[in-house]
Amino acid sequence: MKIEEIKHPELKNHINMIYMHEENQNQSAIDKTESEIGEYIKDKEFIISIEDSKPVKIPYANDGQYLVPIFTDEAEYLTGMDYFSLNDMAENKEYAIEKLENYKKLKEDPNFLGYIVNIARVSYIIRTTLL
Structure with missing residues (x-):
């Protein structure tokens, strides 16, 4: 699969819904x-x-705790790389297109908190309990 083929509007919609449910303090809707x-991410x-x-x-x-950034499309990836222009990640220009299950060992690490989605814009954390 090519980077320009990666698109996840459904995930973005889910994330936006969570923010709306949080504003309304609707925990059952958040959980759902x-x-x-x-x-979706499976x-x-x-x-x-x-x-x-290895994932950045x-x-x-x-x-020692950490997050691993993932991106839902090419534009978010490029924006994310710009976001990190002042730190070590700015030098990183490599990427992989993979399923999150390919990084199962991360979940075993107690310092791994989850994946952060579109860090420069959305900044939603997919916690390890959802993986």
């Missing part, structure tokens, strides 16, 4: 939508920034 996200391919054939890790806090 997160469950739908978990089902068989979909995403753009994943890589370095030395974004440090979270100071205790």
